[in-house]
Amino acid sequence: MKNEVVGQFQDKVSELLIRHRSILDSLTKFQESSARVNRSIAKTVTNCGCLSVSASKQTCPPEVNLKDCQQYMNSHLNGELCEHCLEAIEEELGNHLFYLTALCNLLNLELTDVFDKEFERINTLGFFNLS
Ligand SMILES: [Zn+2]
Helix, strand or coil: CHHHHHHHHHHHHHHHCCCCCCHHHHHHHHHHHHHHHHHHHHHHHHHHCCEEECCCCCCCCCCCCCHHHHHHCCCCEEECCCHHHHHHHHHHHHHHHHHHHHHHHHCCCCHHHHHHHHHHHHHHHCCCCCC
């Protein structure tokens, strides 16, 4: 059912994809949208202040197995996203998804296949190779 939504999204992007038919335009817009996602997250700290970052080296006790190591890992984030920042990040992520989908369209890739294959890959790999 979720894949159906992804398929409909890809069809809609294809309809709207007039100005960025060139792979070069879509590639550079994709990269730009990625930077805008990062910027919207950074602004939660530097402009709004709803989140703060406090980072240090991640360490996991040597006797702990990889699966249990999760509980020793820290996001380095403090606070909660405010409504404004949440909306801004969602908007930038949505824009990023648009250009990701545009790239799929131009390369004749099905976004649902990309999701399915990645889902299969992470299921198979488990805790390993996901860094
Ligand atoms: Zn905020």
